[in-house]
Amino acid sequence: MSPREIVxxxxxxxxxxxxxxxxxxxxxxxxxxxxxGSCLGGRAPELxxxxxxxxxxxxxxxxxxxxxxxxxxRRMLLCPPDLNPAHLDSLMVDAGIDAVxxxxxxxxxxxxxxLVVAAGLPVASDATARTExxxxxxxxxxxxxxxxxxxxxxxxxxxxxIVADRPAPGTPPVWATFYDIRRYGGLQIFLxxxxxxxxxxxxxxxxxxxxxxxxxxxxxxxxxxxxxxxxRKLLMSGSAADFSPRYVRLSGEIADQAVLDGxxxxxPDASIGHAYASTEAGVGFAVNDGKEGFPAxxxxxxxxxxxxxVEDGSLRxxxxxxxxxxxxxxxxxLTDSEGFVDTGDMVELRGNRxxxxxxxxxxxxxxxxxxxxxxxxxxxNRHPEVLMSRARSRKxxxxxxxxxxxxxxxxxxxxxxxxxxxxEILADCRASLAAHKVPAMLRFVDQLDVTSAGxxxxxxx
Amino acid sequence: xxxxxxxxxxxxxxxxEQKVKLPPLDDDLSLHETGFDSLAFAILVARLEDDLGIxxxxxxxxxxxxxxxxxFIRAYENVPA
Numbered sequence: 001m002s003p004r005e006i007v008x009x010x011x012x013x014x015x016x017x018x019x020x021x022x023x024x025x026x027x028x029x030x031x032x033x034x035x036x037g038s039c040l041g042g043r044a045p046e047l048x049x050x051x052x053x054x055x056x057x058x059x060x061x062x063x064x065x066x067x068x069x070x071x072x073x074r075r076m077l078l079c080p081p082d083l084n085p086a087h088l089d090s091l092m093v094d095a096g097i098d099a100v101x102x103x104x105x106x107x108x109x110x111x112x113x114x115l116v117v118a119a120g121l122p123v124a125s126d127a128t129a130r131t132e133x134x135x136x137x138x139x140x141x142x143x144x145x146x147x148x149x150x151x152x153x154x155x156x157x158x159x160x161x162i163v164a165d166r167p168a169p170g171t172p173p174v175w176a177t178f179y180d181i182r183r184y185g186g187l188q189i190f191l192x193x194x195x196x197x198x199x200x201x202x203x204x205x206x207x208x209x210x211x212x213x214x215x216x217x218x219x220x221x222x223x224x225x226x227x228x229x230x231x232r233k234l235l236m237s238g239s240a241a242d243f244s245p246r247y248v249r250l251s252g253e254i255a256d257q258a259v260l261d262g263x264x265x266x267x268p269d270a271s272i273g274h275a276y277a278s279t280e281a282g283v284g285f286a287v288n289d290g291k292e293g294f295p296a297x298x299x300x301x302x303x304x305x306x307x308x309x310v311e312d313g314s315l316r317x318x319x320x321x322x323x324x325x326x327x328x329x330x331x332x333x334l335t336d337s338e339g340f341v342d343t344g345d346m347v348e349l350r351g352n353r354x355x356x357x358x359x360x361x362x363x364x365x366x367x368x369x370x371x372x373x374x375x376x377x378x379x380x381n382r383h384p385e386v387l388m389s390r391a392r393s394r395k396x397x398x399x400x401x402x403x404x405x406x407x408x409x410x411x412x413x414x415x416x417x418x419x420x421x422x423x424e425i426l427a428d429c430r431a432s433l434a435a436h437k438v439p440a441m442l443r444f445v446d447q448l449d450v451t452s453a454g455x456x457x458x459x460x461x
Numbered sequence: 462x463x464x465x466x467x468x469x470x471x472x473x474x475x476x477x478e479q480k481v482k483l484p485p486l487d488d489d490l491s492l493h494e495t496g497f498d499s500l501a502f503a504i505l506v507a508r509l510e511d512d513l514g515i516x517x518x519x520x521x522x523x524x525x526x527x528x529x530x531x532x533f534i535r536a537y538e539n540v541p542a
Contacts, residue, residue: 367499397518398503426478435479440504441511 008071008131008155010035012195017172020197023219024060025204027121031194037122039064040101044129046115047073050099053092053113055079059181059202061103061119063190069101070155071131076101077138077150078182081205082452087147094328095138095150138327139184141279142453150327151279151334158187160305160321161283162195172198173247176216178226179203183453184279185252189225198223205452213239225249225275227454228259229388235259236387236410240266249286251275253455254356256378257292264290280334281341282321284308293355309340314360315347316340346372362458364392366436367399373458376439379432380405383425385413390448390456391439405439408448418444464513465534471508475501488531495530515540 013020013035020031038044039061052073056062062078069076077095079088091097092113099115100108108116137158140148175193179186180203193200201219204212213234216224224245226234231250234240248263248270255274263272275286276294284306287294299308305320318340326334335341344361347354358372373391380389387408393401409421422442429438449457462470469486472495476483481496497505510516517536518526527533 367503394507395519396503396507397516398499398506402500402503402507404507430478436500438478440507 006071006131006134008135009067009191009194010071010129010131012197013067017197019199020172021174021199021219022060022063022193022202023200023215024058024202025207025215027060029060029064029122031199034064034067034122035128036124038068038125038129039119039122040068040117041120041123042125043117044068044072046117047099047101048132049074050115051096052076053079053095053097053100053102054182055100055102055104056119057081057103059186061121062182063200063202064122065101065119066190067194068129070135070137071133072129073099073135074133075136075138075152078140078187080140080142080182080452081180083140083148090147091140091150094331139182139187139279139323142183142451142455149331151323152325152327153282153323155191157282157321157324159191159195160319161188161277161286162192171222172196173223174199174201174219174221176201176219176221176224177203178224178230179252179454180205180452184277185225185227185454188277188283192223209234209237210239213243216245217243221245223247223249225251227252227450228255229253229450229456230454231259231263232381232388233450235262235266238411243267245270248272249275251277252453254358254374254378255292256381258378258381260290260292276315276345278341278343278345280323281317281343282306282319282323284315284317284319284343291353293350293353296349296352296354299354307340310347310349310354311342313346313348315343315345315354317343364401364403366393366401366403369434369436371403371434371437373403376403376405376429376433376437379429380407380425380439383421383428385410385417385421386425387411388448388456390458392458394441402440403437404441404443406443406445406448408445464537467512468505468509468534468537471505471512472497475504475508486530488529488534490530491528492530492533509537513537 018032022029022031047069050073054065054076100113101117101119103119105116105118134154137153139151175189175198177186177189181187181190201216201221222245228250248267273286273288276284285298307318309316322341326332344359346357346360348357358374363370376391377389380386387410389405389407391403391405394404396402451457479501517540527536
């Protein structure tokens with residue numbers, strides 16, 4: 001393939017699309033003339049053919065650097081904000097890193113990295129970067145324990161679902177996401193904004209929800225994505241009332257009927273879709289009918305290069321949007337011999353629809369009877385005064401484990417009603433769940449941890 | 462409330478939740494005859510641990526599980542809290 005045929009991010013940015021903006025809580029940059037400047041002080045050509053670690057403290061500089069480096073570097077490894085620094089050295093060896101792009105260059109002196117390039121807000125530059133190759137995009141998995149795996153993608157694979165969705169004609173969207181764009185779910189939204197000719201408002205860690213919503217409104221956000229945990233928080237905060245996006249997207253966790261119904265009520269005029277994607281398998285599909293689960297006829301057929309099957313209860317995906325490999329010295333195979341990625345997400349067929357029931361590794365065993373915590377949480381979350389919940393196993397000398405649940409009540413829920421609410425939740429559980437799945441103890445807590453990837457933290461407390 | 466009465470009260474609560482009809486809880490009644498299954502006992506032991514601060518069946522690995530209601534209650538009474 002000649003370099004001419006390679007599409008890089010810069011090809012979606014040009015002076016012809018006026019008024020495109022990328023902003024975070026502190027800066028507001030025009031994307032329209034972004035290619036006439038450089039966030040690397042014009043040093044992008046030095047990164048030609050290099051394996052680059054992209055390690056910036058914030059998302060905005062990271063976004064600018066991705067635009068500038070794509071098509072120039074051999075590969076770039078996106079460092080998410082919550083990366084454990086203790087894992088960095090081995091990840092850099094595995095990815096063969098020989099250059100670092102960072103807004104904190106002082107931290108990298110004396111660390112034996114061949115080339116450190118400082119990144120910052122764009123400055124005018126004559127040294128415009130040119131597309132020379134298809135850069136390999138390396139992302140890290142967001143598992144909770146151990147060294148994360150490095151997953152290798154191409155821009156073509158990463159943008160497969162975006163091109164397939166074909167951005168609707170009309171006013172270009174202004175995208176936002178509660179995710180960090182250096183994670184798969186957030187990167188998808190960043191790429192949608194860039195490829196779809198739109199604008200983007202970046203999330204800000206630690207920002208109060210009301211402030212975020214004010215910023216989303218000020219930025220004119222029309223399309224927005226987050227995990228069900230993100231959305232539950234927004235719905236219960238009261239801040240949703242001031243916000244009216246055209247498109248609301250959920251991904252990253254099971255979208256249960258309670259959160260879908262809640263979003264429908266809060267945003268009656270919006271399209272609401274839940275997408276299935278993983279860092280390894282890429283975007284599988286999006287469902288827009290407002291119902292939890294997905295139609296059974298998505299299984300077995302090849303749509304837009306995505307083929308799915310269910311084996312041993314878990315969803316398997318073979319897809320042009322999937323990563324091509326795990327990267328590293330002792331990296332495992334990403335797919336089985338037929339090219340399917342085992343997602344580890346367990347599904348169950350009921351009628352003509354599949355429902356997600358939980359992660360393979362997350363099963364609670366109660367004296368030989370098994371349950372996915374997500375199934376219990378879905379029942380608890382139906383209670384209108386519940387913000388979020390977590391079911392988990394508590395050790396038992398009798399049965400090995402029993403189910404207990406931690407529940408966060410919605411803001412404004414009368415504390416005097418907690419006994420009544422507990423009774424209502426447990427009655428609902430008894431009516432809907434087998435006896436071993438009903439929480440033996442239900443505790444009200446002030447908050448439950450949500451990981452920086454927007455998912456309910458499931459480490460056992 | 463004594464340890465014994467707290468145990469009896471927890472058992473009645475669980476019986477109600479699990480739709481178990483408890484016979485009179487005499488000391489000689491075998492645990493099997495209470496109608497509790499292993500899940501009900503697991504819940505009972507966990508709740509008593511929260512209430513009394515002890516779980517006599519986890520502390521002593523070799524502790525034989527009691528056979529009667531009386532033995533079950535004594536397992537709690539004999540553990541220094």
